[in-house]
Each structure stands twice: as C-alpha cells, then as structure tokens.
Amino acid sequence: MMKHPAxxxxxxxxxxxxxxxxxxxxxALAALALCLFACGKSDGNxxxxxxxxxxxxxxxxxxxxxxAGVCLGTCAAEQALCDGGEACVPPTAADGDWVCLxxxxxxxxxxxxxxxxxxxxxxxxxxxxxxxxxxxCDPRAPICAAGTQCSAWSDTRGYCAQIPVAPDMGTTAVDGx
Numbered sequence: 001m002m003k004h005p006a007x008x009x010x011x012x013x014x015x016x017x018x019x020x021x022x023x024x025x026x027x028a029l030a031a032l033a034l035c036l037f038a039c040g041k042s043d044g045n046x047x048x049x050x051x052x053x054x055x056x057x058x059x060x061x062x063x064x065x066x067x068a069g070v071c072l073g074t075c076a077a078e079q080a081l082c083d084g085g086e087a088c089v090p091p092t093a094a095d096g097d098w099v100c101l102x103x104x105x106x107x108x109x110x111x112x113x114x115x116x117x118x119x120x121x122x123x124x125x126x127x128x129x130x131x132x133x134x135x136x137c138d139p140r141a142p143i144c145a146a147g148t149q150c151s152a153w154s155d156t157r158g159y160c161a162q163i164p165v166a167p168d169m170g171t172t173a174v175d176g177x
Contacts, residue, residue, distance in 0.1 A: 045073055049061035055071035061096075077098045080157045080158065101115055122134060125161075
C-alpha cells in the first residue's frame with residue numbers, strides 16, 4: 001500500500017479563527033473538571049438535584065413547579081411547621097420523606113396551584129371552589145391570625161381557615177307600644 005506524501009502546496013491555516021493544536025482538549029478537560037467539582041453532592045438547602053441521593057445531610061430532592069429539583073430539609077409527617085417556620089409538606093416522590101418547604105411568592109390568601117407557591121409557612125388548600133394559600137397550623141396548639149381558626153387535616157396537621165361570618169340578619173325593632 002502506498003502512503004500519500006505530505007502535501008506542501010497548502011499553506012498552514014493562519015486565520016485569526018484557527019484553533020491551536022490541543023486547545024479543544026484543554027477546553028474539554030476544563031469543562032470536565034468544572035462538572036466534577038459542581039456536579040457532586042449538593043451540600044445545602046436549595047441546592048439543585050435530580051433525585052434525593054444528589055442531596056446531602058439527610059435532605060430530600062423536591063420538584064418545583066418549573067420541574068427543577070432542589071434539596072430541602074426533612075421533617076416528621078406529624079409536624080405542621082418546621083423550626084424555621086416552613087410548612088412541612090408531603091414528598092414529591094412516593095418513597096421520600098416530608099420536607100420543610102421554603103416560602104414562595106404568593107401571599108397567604110392568594111390563589112395557588114401547589115404549596116410551593118405559598119409564602120413561608122403556607123400551604124395550598126381548596127377553599128370553596130378555588131385553591132388558596134393558607135397558613136399551616138398544628139391543631140394541638142393552634143396559632144392562627146384573627147378571623148381564622150385551625151382546620152385539622154389530621155390530629156397534628158391543619159391550616160388556618162377563614163371563620164365563616166354569620167349573615168347579618170339586621171336588627172328588629174321591639175314595639176314598645
């Protein structure tokens with residue numbers, strides 16, 4: 001088999017866009033090093049994750065509305081609120097632990113789709129025909145704002161529901177005669 005002789009009739013590419021030999025390998029190695037550094041175990045609340053094994057310190061991966069996962073602290077299912085005032089909510093995975101949900105951007109009383117939408121300590125509940133953010137509470141030691149009362153889901157978990165206002169029947173005059 002005959003080898004092709006080196007061609008000397010083409011000048012070397014000296015354009016300003018030419019990639020120096022080995023440069024692509026250096027970029028690829030830098031990207032790999034960055035991934036190995038940044039793609040390891042998540043080390044705190046709100047660290048990105050795909051599944052709970054990505055989280056450290058006993059945290060669970062919780063899926064947000066956007067579909068992204070974040071590592072959150074865990075809580076016991078019988079807790080209504082966590083130590084930081086967060087609502088303790090069920091996991092997004094069937095086999096996960098309950099998590100301490102950070103506050104979202106919907107105020108208590110505002111319309112929501114999921115509890116992750118609600119302000120710190122809030123949960124999304126169906127109230128009449130709409131879903132709204134309500135403050136989580138513990139029926140054993142209820143603390144709710146004026147005009148609300150702790151409505152129990154279970155012996156240990158509930159939410160602060162609006163107290164129904166009796167319709168004003170007006171006043172009646174007594175005929176004195």
